[in-house]
Amino acid sequence: MLIRLSQLLVLLLLIVSSAAWAHKVIFDVYQSGSVIEGELGFSNGDMAVAQRISVTDGAGVEIDQVYTDEEGFFVYTPATQDHLNFEVDLGAGHVAEATINWVPKSAEVVTLKGAENTEIAKLYKPSTVAAAEQASVVSEVQKLSAQVRQMRRELRAYKEKNDLQSVLGGIGYILGLVGLGYYLAARRKLRGD
Amino acid sequence: MHIVDGALSTQVLVVGAAVSCLGLALGLRRMPLDKIPVTGMLAATFFVASLIHVPLGPSSLHLIMNGVAGLLLGWAAVPALFIGLLLQAVFFGYGGITVLGINTVNVALPAVAVFYLVRPFIIGARASQGLFWGAVGGGLAVALTTLMVAASLWVSGDEFIPTAKLVLISHIPVVIIEALLSGATVYLVCKVKPELFMGRG
Incomplete structure (x- = not known):
């Protein structure tokens, strides 16, 4: 009875605690x-x-x-x-x-040196840009900035994700080291014999 | 429980590396052929258990399982826990390479202490007694680890009492969970394979 209880306890604790990662x-x-x-x-x-x-x-x-x-x-x-x-x-x-x-x-300050007389320069002169248009650009930049920030977070969360392959890879390394340890210990024992 | 790179002074890192090297040498020398599978299994247990966290309020804590490793392995717990810490640092970036030595000392020395302090009560004991002493060993190992972490930070400049309080109090749930888990594990081993507690460790 106590064996079953202890087995259940070990299993339960492992299941409960595997809900999230460190x-x-x-x-x-x-x-x-x-x-x-x-x-x-x-x-x-x-x-x-x-x-x-x-x-x-x-x-x-x-x-x-x-x-x-x-x-x-x-x-x-x-x-x-x-x-x-x-x-x-x-x-x-x-x-x-x-x-x-x-x-x-x-x-970031755009300078159009030598292009004052061209049509492009006239187009980009601050005085020609309407205040409403400037506000719209600022709003769009703020939205874009928020989106980039969110993407950074998602990218970081993805990088930090501990996937099962990595965990199994780590266990694989340990098994490999156990094998190596066995080989070295067996060689030592054979030499002793 | 993983101290990260940059948190400790150079002196602490050097002393930690030196002590962990000594512990590794002693642990490898005291690892007979028949103990290798258990060592590997406990290294894997530590590797996985430390990745699992227990949510606690705004933060979270992870299991350590160094008590069970110490009770079963003795000095061989040092290489087992070292391998677990090394793989966690390389695979997941927990802790770090420069702090590997001191992290090994902080986790493995309490395991060895538990081996000498608690294991004598388990050898030849009934399973129910093993349950109690296993719980004591599991809880004690985590408590000692928190104190050693606090001491490492203290030597590196932090104030000991506030740091120790913070680390110890935040790990009380882990102490309780590990005590339960270690007690159950030792109970099982006492029932099905008590000879695992034999040997000099």
């Missing part, structure tokens, strides 16, 4: 136009909320700090051009860092 800290930082955006969370999809992130310069000196929002997302606007390092400590040994070479995107 996680690790995921920390991404990327340049988005004139700001730096980033996300902090775990590989199981949970995001780190209101987490302090330390910003250090190339010399390792803390120059600023930023906090994640309720979606684990943060936006940081650097004051100067530099090699920036973002560090986070979630406690109990869960640390992560990400580095970015911050280069302000001044190149």
Whole structure:
């Protein structure tokens, strides 16, 4: 009776706990136009909320700090051009860092030097663009940015997914090592005999 | 329970690597032919169990199973747990290569401690006693691992008491689950193959 109970307990615990997988800290930082955006969370999809992130310069000196929002997302606007390092400590040994070479995107300002007299230049002059059209473009860019962010999340979740093949691959390696161990132990024993 | 790359000081990493190398050498020397399958099986158990997490509030914890490994293997638990940690780091990025040594020490030394502290009570014991001592061994191994993780972080600059509290309190459910699981496993082994607890370890 107790044997059956213990077998059932082992099986039950394994089934219950296999509902999900272990996680690790995921920390991404990327340049988005004139700001730096980033996300902090775990590989199981949970995001780190209101987490302090330390910003250090190339010399390792803390120059600023930023906090994640309720979606684990943060936006940081650097004051100067530099090699920036973002560090986070979630406690109990869960640390992560990400580095970015911050280069302000001044190149985004379109210059049409030498083309002032052409029809194209006239077309692209700010004065010719209606305010409503500008608002529409900004709105489209914001939508696109949100979509790219979502795609980044999905891509990361896909990369972090522990599929069965990897688990079976790991067990396969262990079996291989057991075989190797047997071979070495048998050789040692034969030498002894 | 996996400390990641970059969380610990160089001194801790070096000491961890050195101690784990000694443990590996001792574990491999004390692994007779008939213990190899059990070692492989427990390495696979640890490898898979650590990938499985137990949801707890906003976070989640994973099983370790180092207590059972220690009770059955003794020093041979060191190579078994090392292989599990190495494969987890390579396949899934859990922990890391530079922290492999200290992670091995934190998980495997409590297993060896449980071997010496608890296993004498299991040898020749009735299955019901094995259930109790198995639970004690499983829970104790996890508790010791949390303390060693906290100590590793403390030596690297964190404050010991708050870190130890955080790690230990957050792992109380794991201690309980592992105690149940280890108790049930030891009970089964006592019933069907008690000779697995023989040998010097």
